[in-house]
Amino acid sequence: KQEVTQIPAALSVPEGENLVLNCSFTDSAIYNLQWFRQDPGKGLTSLLLIQSSQREQTSGRLNASLDKSSGRSTLYIAASQPGDSATYLCAVRSGTYKYIFGTGTRLKVLA
């Protein structure tokens, strides 16, 4: 059974710091991995999608990597800003319509 874990559960950093969020999964047989951002009381916004054959994806200050064999993904945020404060969720697609989500990392960037 696929399980997705995100550590740490919460993180506070000063503005301008580069940071890494971690996501691990137990079954390497995945189709892809997706990173989302969720603001309080809101829906999820897709940030990056990495297919199982890819190693990384980049969008602006965000870079996501995938190491399928070790069951790990990282989301790197460069030069963090207060507007980056949110909960970040990763999800793996482990079946045709089956997406398994982690519980998220709640990020606070201090001005």
Next chain:
Amino acid sequence: SQTIHQWPATLVQPVGSPLSLECTVEGTSNPNLYWYRQAAGRGLQLLFYSVGIGQISSEVPQNLSASRPQDRQFILSSKKLLLSDSGFYLCAWNIAGGGDTQYFGPGTRLTVL
């Protein structure tokens, strides 16, 4: 561009009352549709998905049901709500047959008292 709507945004219902949450997608045809529940401190749990009109798959046994009466409409229902049905309900869609990125609606906050 595609847009996904959910309503109501918030709902407070007594135990034992019925429930109907609606989700509609604009700007695409024949999407895959999903209902998730997000309980406090827990990850998103997939409740139902649908690949076409009238086609519903349930992921977990529960007090809820789903229907897809039209191509871009997905409804989550219950005949009698339980306290444990409280949570944040999210609808999502992606492109049928290959598009993997999931797009989420704004969610409905349900509180059962």
